Amino acid sequence: MFEFQARTHYRAERHSMALTIGIILAAGVGGFVEIAPLFTIDETVEAAPDMRLYTPLEQAGRDIYIREGCYACHSQMIRTLQDEVDRYGPYSLAVESQYDHPMLWGSKRTGPDLARVGEKFSDEWQVQHLINPRAVVPESVMPQYAFLLENELDVESLPARLHALRRVGVPYTEDQIDNAAIDARGQARPETEAADGVFQRFGDDTNVRFFDGRRDRVTEMDALVAYLQILGGLTDLPSQTRSLEGD
Template sequence: MFGTHYRIERKSIMLAVAIMVVASIGGLIEIAPLFTIDDTVESDPKMRVYTPLELAGRNIYIREGCYACHSQMIRTLQDEVERYGPYSLAVESKYDHPMLWGSKRTGPDLARLGGKYSDQWHTAHLKNPRDVVPQSIMPRYNWLSESQLQTKYLGDDLRALRAVGVPYTDAMIENATADAVAQASPDDDTAGLVKRYGEATQIRSFDGDKGTVSEMDALVAYLQVLGKLSDAAHQPPAPTK
């Protein structure tokens, strides 16, 4: 075997052809399944998009490196399903750019976190994790409550996501800044926000301070919607043909 390999190495053209053949085989193995993706990936026509406030929270989540310790992908293992809920489906990350599946779990998986804890719990936990989980090694993010959320460019964020397939409308893009403020200001007029994003939109002061819209508002709003944009994972499996 080694003798054949050595002979191929001495012939540059033969070596190049051999490399191309091996690379082509690997490429076909990776590319071929993509031709059947419409048949293998679930669909959910009722799936909601992130509101501007939730999207801003997701951006903060990425900025602060939360994905380095928390995955958002529940595997099909029985112990994971029993702890976290139904295993993750591809369609649930349809509008995630980039996706945050991951495999690192210094902290627990967050794919089904939405609604599990109260806003007050999340705010206290982010300010000082050891106040609610004494054994936690998570760093503090107390400054998020004091940092005003920058909403000026949220429309640009929505426009960029629409370019890669997220179905944001012109009205959503035009009103992105106002909608982000409205979602964290329950005493303001929120009719337009609900019209654009649906009755399931969570509207309240997420950090408990109605006077400002902070980065804490945005991050908690994002955490509270994880696992709630689609109910595909909770539906019975489709009958096999």
């Protein structure tokens, strides 16, 4: 069998036209398999009427998560395997990632999957874990990110970031874009009037609090913890789906 395959491959290499046709056919099949599902995407992606957008602070935290390479060790996609569901929670739905640019499903788990980590731990735990992972998880091999607590968040760039996301399909309104910097500060400063605008533009269930425990300024730690605490919480559909399946 191996000799037959080798002879066939050798003959194909000697005839450039046959080799070219073979390459085109192989690429065509691969392309069709990749592209065809996109024609039915409206039918396969679940409807989630309660789906909300990332706030400016959460989006900034997502950008920091990408910048620091967290996606290289943590996936954000729970598969339908029973052991994964038992460990991490309801399996991931396509609709949960519809506003993610880029997707952060991941393919490696040096650390646990984070798709449902939101509110699983307190803000204080998340901050301590980022400052010194081994202080709360002795066996952790995660790097330290204590510097995030000292880095003041660049909120002035957030309107441009949200505007760019709207251009690729994320339905931010003009009001949300124009007030992005104010809302980022307000979400991490619950005692200010700016916090009221966050609730008005992103909903009453938005997390508004001192994420990093500091009151003097908004830091990159605020943003990253805010992002981690919303993972799995943009819609209630996954838990509803699991309840229906249980019935």
